[in-house]
Amino acid sequence: MSFRKIDIDAFDEDVLQETELYEPDLRDPAQVLSDAKQKQAAVRSALSKGDISSALNISLDCPPYGPNVDEAKNLTLQTVVSVLNSTKGTEIPNILKSLSQDAQDTLMKYIYKGMGMPGWGDVSGSVLLAWHEKLTEAAGTGCIVRVMTDRRTV
Secondary structure, three states, X not given: OXXXXXXXXXXXXXXXXXXXXXXXXXXXXXXXXHHHHHHHXXXXXXXXXXXXXXXXXXXXXXXXXXXOXXXXXXXXXXXXXXXXXXXXXXXXXXXXXXXOHHHHHHHHHHHHHHHXXXXXXXXXXXXXXXXXXXXXXXXXXXHHHHHHXXXXXX
């Protein structure tokens, strides 16, 4: 047996598991998907009324974290991107100022996830870059650091 094939973590009691790095989402995957679909419907309703700020707040509230919720994560990303795409550039600073720090951090996570998936859905790089610029101006570089160091991925 080659020493390279031995998993030494199996013999170590103090191995840090990924599930120990953050609080798990207590909802089951079916419930998370159902919540994401309800949020998408609420966001569409708010967008049809022209209330972009509340649509963004709804879409950023309680994002799906953890394993086995990939479909809900993609649906939520699609919902957030639809809000970002339907916003005029002049409205972005006022919307960002109305968000809490946690919501700003979550938005930055979705912006980075959208940038990491070029050609996916209706993701537009120029829209994401514009939002990134305005969000960095509003929230500062601390927002970027918090997103990069957070173990919870959206």
